[in-house]
Amino acid sequence: MENVLISSPIGVLAVLVAVAAFFFLLAQVTDSKLFKYLPPLLFIYATPVFLSNLKIGGSTVIPSSSIIYTGLSQFALPVFIVLMLIKVNVPAVVKVMGKGVLVMMMGTIGVMVGGVVSYMITHRWLPDDAWTGIGALAGSWIGGTANMGATAEMLDAPKAQLGLAIIADNVIYIVWLPLLLMSRDFADKFNKWARVPEERLAAMDAAAELHVEEDHVPTMPQYLYLGAVVIGVTAIGHAAAPGIAGLIAAASPGLADVFSVTTTRILLVTTIALVLSTTRVSELPNSTALGTALVYIFVAGMGARAELAGLADAPVFVLGAFLWIFIHGAFMLAGAWLFRVDVHSVAIASAANIGAAASAPIVAAHHRPNLVPASILLALLGYAMGNYLAPATGLLAKAVAGQ
Numbered sequence: 001m002e003n004v005l006i007s008s009p010i011g012v013l014a015v016l017v018a019v020a021a022f023f024f025l026l027a028q029v030t031d032s033k034l035f036k037y038l039p040p041l042l043f044i045y046a047t048p049v050f051l052s053n054l055k056i057g058g059s060t061v062i063p064s065s066s067i068i069y070t071g072l073s074q075f076a077l078p079v080f081i082v083l084m085l086i087k088v089n090v091p092a093v094v095k096v097m098g099k100g101v102l103v104m105m106m107g108t109i110g111v112m113v114g115g116v117v118s119y120m121i122t123h124r125w126l127p128d129d130a131w132t133g134i135g136a137l138a139g140s141w142i143g144g145t146a147n148m149g150a151t152a153e154m155l156d157a158p159k160a161q162l163g164l165a166i167i168a169d170n171v172i173y174i175v176w177l178p179l180l181l182m183s184r185d186f187a188d189k190f191n192k193w194a195r196v197p198e199e200r201l202a203a204m205d206a207a208a209e210l211h212v213e214e215d216h217v218p219t220m221p222q223y224l225y226l227g228a229v230v231i232g233v234t235a236i237g238h239a240a241a242p243g244i245a246g247l248i249a250a251a252s253p254g255l256a257d258v259f260s261v262t263t264t265r266i267l268l269v270t271t272i273a274l275v276l277s278t279t280r281v282s283e284l285p286n287s288t289a290l291g292t293a294l295v296y297i298f299v300a301g302m303g304a305r306a307e308l309a310g311l312a313d314a315p316v317f318v319l320g321a322f323l324w325i326f327i328h329g330a331f332m333l334a335g336a337w338l339f340r341v342d343v344h345s346v347a348i349a350s351a352a353n354i355g356a357a358a359s360a361p362i363v364a365a366h367h368r369p370n371l372v373p374a375s376i377l378l379a380l381l382g383y384a385m386g387n388y389l390a391p392a393t394g395l396l397a398k399a400v401a402g403q
Helices: 009-030 040-053 067-085 090-097 100-125 130-142 145-154 159-193 198-210 220-251 261-276 288-305 308-339 343-354 356-367 369-400
Strands: none
Touching: 009 040, 009 067, 009 288, 040 159, 040 288, 067 145, 067 220, 067 261, 067 288, 067 369, 090 100, 090 343, 090 369, 100 130, 100 308, 100 343, 100 369, 130 145, 130 159, 130 308, 130 343, 130 369, 145 159, 145 261, 145 288, 145 369, 159 288, 159 308, 159 343, 159 356, 220 261, 261 369, 288 356, 308 343, 343 356, 343 369, 356 369
16 A cells, blocks of 8 residues: 555546646746746646655555546546637638638648558567557647546556656647747748748638637526536436446457547547537536636646656657658648648648647737637647547557557
């Protein structure tokens, strides 16, 4: 039995929430450049790793196994998926970004291809289950941190592999975000190379001005409605997933390992949330901030379950990630030339892929501030795709590597 200083479930949850809140508060209060290059997410994951692994006076601060971690996976995960996806507005983002959406799709294909190619080259130096880390990182780069967590659950990724994905995600972020920001300085040359029509930027700006989210103070009943929707969809996912997974296994035994109860539950919740996003449910109070907060608490819980010994493979995994990101970049450039899309849209689309809702607005504000709302919508579109395409990327990488 572990010797721990804080073992009660509520105490463990308090530590995870405090860690997540502390690093965001520190970033806000200090306004340090450190957090521009090393996002709070990295510290939110790493701190619980040390709290659950390093002993102080013969005891760790928190346990490596707790009912709280299980609860975050089974209940918080579907809740934040619903919170994030019911605000997806596909028609609006297509109207504002136009062919920029197609470039993002090219970038998404680049993430999938890059993951497979990277794993083909590096898998001989990685553990046999490293393909699950590839799937998890693809989740982050197609959608965001929420998709990373969901994909890790669907692929039953070992704690060490999720840790590798998080490390690689943050290392690449340090390099890729500055490149996206600097690309603005080459706008004229890039747009000339990509044969961008002169009227494209004007049309995009005009559409952005027309799409302005209505700002109003949510009412108490609206929050109740939101809670009913979120908990209701989560309950449906938990109730229906075992039966659906059983039917799939009975119809095609070969798919039983692919469509586990966990995978089926997450895909079912994702699909229901996307359907609801086309209804008046999308008019409920903005829920992405609450969903993002739950994501960070979930990541802290994943860190608490990680083992330091499993991170020894980080250098090889990160090197593979560098190859991976440049394949994504090549697909983005190909999409820009093929669809004649400007550098601003390309940078925002890549940020929506690689950095999700946390980075897309930063890049948009630097390139064209009036596209900030559209950049958030574009990132949410990535969230919508991530839970489907990221597990497929991991499974494809496994198959191509002959494992």
